[in-house]
Amino acid sequence: xxxxxxxxxxxxxxxxxxxxxxxxxxxxxxxxxxxxxxxxxxxxxxxxxxxxxxxxxxxxxxxxxxxxxxxxxxxxxxxxxxxxxxxxxxxxxxxxxxxxxxxxxxxxxxxxxxxxxxxxxxxxxxxxxxxxxxxxxxx
Numbered sequence: 088x089x090x091x092x093x094x095x096x097x098x099x100x101x102x103x104x105x106x107x108x109x110x111x112x113x114x115x116x117x118x119x120x121x122x123x124x125x126x127x128x129x130x131x132x133x134x135x136x137x138x139x140x141x142x143x144x145x146x147x148x149x150x151x152x153x154x155x156x157x158x159x160x161x162x163x164x165x166x167x168x169x170x171x172x173x174x175x176x177x178x179x180x181x182x183x184x185x186x187x188x189x190x191x192x193x194x195x196x197x198x199x200x201x202x203x204x205x206x207x208x209x210x211x212x213x214x215x216x217x218x219x220x221x222x223x224x225x226x
Contacts, residue, residue: 099188101212103198103205109212116208124175124207125164129157130220131181131210136163137174175199175207182210186217 101108106116116123128137134157136142142159149158167174179195182188198206215221 097187097189099209099213100216101209103202103209105212106205106208109208109215112208112211112215116204116211120204120207121165121168123211124178124203125161125168126220127182127207127210127214128164128168128175128178129160130214131178131185132160134160134220136160137167137178172203173199175203179206179210182214185219186213188213 106113112123129135136159140160140163142161142163143156145159145162146154146156173196176192176196176199179199180190180192183190183195195206198209211221
């Protein structure tokens with residue numbers, strides 16, 4: 088009768104501090120939290136760079152080495168993240184919207200500013216639980 092979207096609005100599937108729910112994400116987050124944040128940002132933007140920047144413009148010079156447009160998006164997001172870390176608040180909002188998680192931008196700001204690594208790992212676990220962007224090797 089009624090159809091419910093695949094990702095209806097709901098809370099996160101894991102808690103902010105549920106680090107041990109997913110060991111590969113924990114190791115990735117602790118080993119290189121910034122890389123995980125950049126990866127989440129690219130996945131949330133459908134494999135595009137932040138703010139609509141053209142990732143393929145960077146990688147077209149490196150196609151001979153096997154680089155894809157996604158690699159350019161990762162490079163651009165890494166530059167943005169390293170210059171302005173609070174951009175992750177916006178990426179977290181994109182993750183919530185993509186996965187159908189309830190929340191608000193003020194809540195994203197608090198989570199990201201007070202517990203940034205925990206917020207990044209929570210987003211990665213959520214994306215992974217929805218089957219978005221993480222390979223079989225991370226399962």
